[in-house]
Amino acid sequence: MGAASSGLLRYPRALMRWSQSFHVTLREAPGDAEVVSHRLLSRAGMIQKLAAGIYSYTPLGFRSLRKLIEIVREEMDATGAQEVDLPILQPKELWVESGRWQRYIDDGILFHLEDRKSGEFALAPTAEEAITDLVRRSVTSWRQLPFNLYQIRTKFRDEIRPRFGLLRGREFLMKDAYSFDVDQKGLDRHYEKMETAYRRIFERCGLEYALVQADSGAIGGAASEEFMVVADTGEDALVFSDAGDYGANIEKAVTAPLAEPWAGEEARPFGKADSPTPGLITCEDQARHLKTDVTRITKTMLYETIDAAGGVRVVAVLIRGDLDINEVKLPKALGVMHAKLLDEKFLPSIAGCRPGFVGPIGLKAPDGQSEVPIYLDRSMENARNVFCGANAEGLHHSNLSVKRDLKAAGVVEVATAREGDPSPTGKGTLRIKRGIEVGHIFKLGAKYSEAMKCEVADQAQKMIPLMMGCYGLGVGRTLAAAVEQSHDDDGIVWPVALAPYQCALLSLQRDAEVQRAADELYESLKTAGVEVLYDDRDERPGVKFKDADLIGFPVRIVVGAKALAKGGVEVSTRREKKAEVVPVAKVVEIVKATLAAGARTLAVFA
């Protein structure tokens, strides 16, 4: 184990007397702090907001950040990856070459600016372009491969809703790595190595995490998985099989085919607009009124899609009334770039009614389109004897039988997985938990190397595009995720590896005995290699206790006149908060053993 995990002192020159440091805690959390990590990191004086989604780290906060950076760096280096430092300010031309400039501008995520000669630049939201450019200018032959390059650098994204403190910043620290290989086998190997390295990183941080299948989003590419810190406040919904063999982001999750309520039924004659549903626009209300089950109501949703060539079309997607369409899965399933719900103002001209009564029969294609193609979610593929909107206010058709009555353009799998659905692996039932995405690993393949001509001569002297992988890890977000996962009513409960200091030493009174004992303990802890913040301020004991709990040092030592008179000091862990009086001579040994064991409970020696 390296110095980082052995508990040796790593910042010997740092100030450790509170009276001489820049540490300021706050009684109140900032008004905009919605999640616990934002509240506690702010109140502990570890971060401070400069503007929405833009934060300063104070000396205390930066110590924790640096520890995390070191863990990430050690584990990346251990895989053989090499650290680089790429520019944040990147010319537009590179982003046009990869095809991402316009897309990122349209999404509004890109911070961009002009120089004095009207040259346009992006502030890097990620660095595939810059790394591909570095590599294509440097390598010519397969002999120079493989390698994996990483950096730990600031990224910029103009997020729609910058909030939750460090969890979703507009300026944030990311570790991003990019692997280069001549073939898929090499890429697979790099991907596996990164998965292992990430596991080690999150384990060393003391985090409970899960690895789930993911959507590859705007970065593109094929396989991708996310590392998720499991926490109730997470923005992501994660789907797990209780059999333990499946985990996926809800953006990607599928289920086994659901039981079909119409199985074994004969198709009954179609009932044209024969079922009134006056003023009832939800499937549940309609089902109740029609005295049927909600699985017998068909939802017809109209989407506006944009394909890769920029072609715009309106399509209808049918799904069973108890299910919802997953709008992340939808564009991929339809083979388009974007799919967004059609604005209600177009419904009268296309469907002739308002939402709630739209149906697949008789849709009028908009100008320039021959028909409105009808896609069936898998749940509707064999549907028989179901209700669907009649494209008229307050009316439904009955006994729609899809195979008989509709000409479908295709069957897609676009339903959102639900708690209790059957697992796609055939084993177990799906459960949903919340999580925070802290890492994302992708097999990009040749997406960027083809677009940007990052090629080498292979053994047969043929030019081939390199196979790339990219591996992101949110450094600031991971720090905040650790707080989301580990805190109580009084403050943060830092895992030992990420605590700004491993131990807090509090002197309770200003009398000479107490001062001298505390000073001596402070020196012996330092000598023993324990990182200790010595709260020697002229403050009331209550203030010191509150601050130590708020900042969340894993171990606390309290020197007070009463215990000292009997030759002891009080030692406790932040997690348990059960103080034991320990002989002064034993403190260092006990603190070291407690820290080495993760500071869950106090190590006690006879």
Ligand code: ATP
């Ligand atoms: P999200 O879905 O949360 O917006 P993303 O999928 O866009 O994230 P990636 O492009 O995969 O993010 O970036 C790699 C990692 O960088 C993420 O796994 C996350 O840990 C971190 N990250 C991304 N966006 C932010 C942000 N706005 N603030 C802090 N960390 C971020």
Ligand code: MG
């Ligand atoms: Mg991601």
